[in-house]
Amino acid sequence: MPRVINFGAGPSALPDSVLHEAALGLLDFNGTGIGIAEISHRSQEFAAFLDEVESLIRTQLDVPSTHSILFTQGGGTGQFSAVVLNLLARHRLLHPNLADDEPVMDYVLTGAWSRRASDEARRLGGGRVHVAADARLHSRNFDHIPTHDQYEFSPNPALIYYCDNETVDGVQFSADPASPASFPFHLLPQGGLLPLVGDHSSSFMSRPIPRLADHAVVYAGAxxxxxxxxxxxxxxRKDCLVDVDAAAKLGAFPVPLTMSYKSMAGSSSMLNTPSIFPIYVSGLVLRRMQELGGVQHYEQFNKRKAEKLYAAIHEGEEKGLLKARVQEGSRSLMNVVFDVLSDEAKFIAGAEAKGMKAIKGHRSVGGIRVSLYNAVTEEQVDAMVAYIREFIET
Incomplete structure (x- = not known):
């Protein structure tokens, strides 16, 4: 049976060549005679592979020596909690005499995931959540990135959180610093090391990360x-690898060892058994990425794919059959969301009949969502574009 085109928002498509190589690795990892799903994470062979994965990320994203790369579990949702606990601990060590309710955590709200991150910070407590910007103040929905005049950052926050790309709402910060939809780095508090946290889960390795060196933490699900x-x-950043137990003695929340960045770094991400098979597949993908030109190649590749798809949606808008959900300038290169104004069920069924799967929008918002992650080919996007044009002409 031929493979379908997977436009799902995640778990998402992977390159066919990598899947074939990974299948062989399940039987024999790097000539060891042991499959990757069976081999010890303490083995020399796996340790060497993990070092290579770190090097591939560091090279392609130009990660400075001031930052450590860690591999853990729990996804982005786990990091909603971990960043709060670790950066509140850091803030407590820097300001031991603050009252418990004095630390401020700044959150930029641009979609469902940044909203959930701020909700988790409120639930954990340990400080006050300050909304530095909220796209909904000028629109009923998360349909744009706030312009720079809409931000108000705290003077000395424990953390500053933003989500680069919102998979549910289809909005993304622009990589062009001149764009009003770019992240306003110039408005951040001046002086000292910034406690800036970037959730790059759905854009990681799709393009360079602007001002990476200025981030305290960047995290991403694979x-x-x-x-x-x-x-x-x-x-x-290494100044965020803090002694969470010392911070707890000063009044900060105790941090579980599996969430302590310092503990993870000290154990070379081997505090417990890591996700061996996902690390293996990710390493194979990263090798292939480097051969093709790294994130710079994929940035242009993903732009081309998105431009083609948005152009087709615009044609549907002119005919009164489709409607883009996100304002121009804030539209995601990864998750393209739109409404079918005539018969959504018919549109989905027609796409599935042509082997294009997983285009139904997130259950919380509905509509259509076509995800264009790195492994989605230009030919597959062309097939979707052709189908949209066929749909709006019939």
């Missing part, structure tokens, strides 16, 4: 652009 679910990759 299951969008580089691997299967079960692996979370962290890029953590």
């Amino acid at each position: 299951q969008k652009n580089i691997g299967p679910a079960g692996l979370t990759i962290l890029i953590v």
Whole structure:
């Protein structure tokens, strides 16, 4: 049976060549005679492979030596909690005399995931959540990135959180610093090391990360652009690898060892058994990426795919049959969301009949969502574009 085109938002498509190679690795990993799903994470062979995966990320994203790369579990949702606990601990060590309710955590709300991250910060407590910007203040829905005049950052926050790409709502910060939809780095508090946290789960390795060196933490689930679910990759500035037990003695929340960045770094991401198979597949994908030109290649590749799809949606808008959900300038290169104004069920059924799967929008918002992660080919996007044009002409 031929493989279908997977436009799912995650777990998402992976390159066919990598899947074939990974299948062989399940039987024999790097000539060891042991499959990758069976081999010890303490073995020399796996340790060497993990070092290679770190090097591939560091090279392609130009990660500075001031930052550690960690491999853990729990996904983006796990990091909603971990970043709060670790950065509140760091803030407590820097400001030991603050009252418990004095630390401020800044959140930029641009969609469902940043909203959930802020909800988790409120649930955990340990400080006050300050909404530095909220796209809904000027629109009923998350249909755009706030312009720079809509931000108000705290002078000395414990953390500043943003989500680069919102998979549910289809909005993404622009990589062009001149764009009003870019992240306003110039408005951040001046002086000292910024506690900036970037959730890059659904855009990781799809393009360079602007001002990466200025981030305290960047995190991403692997299951969008580089691997299967079960692996979370962290890029953590070394001043954020703090002694969470010392912070707890000063009044900070105790941090579980599996969430302590310092503990993870000290054990070379081997505090417990890591997600061996997802790490393996991600490493194969990253090797292939480097051969093709790295994130710079994929940035242009993904732009071309998105431009083709948005152009087809615009044609449907002119005929009164489709409607883009996101304002121009804020539209995601990864998750293209739109409404079918005539017969959504017919549109989905027609796409599935042509082998194009997983285009139904998130259950919370409905509509159509076509995800264009790295492994989605230009030919597959062309097939979707042709189908949209066929749909709006009939």
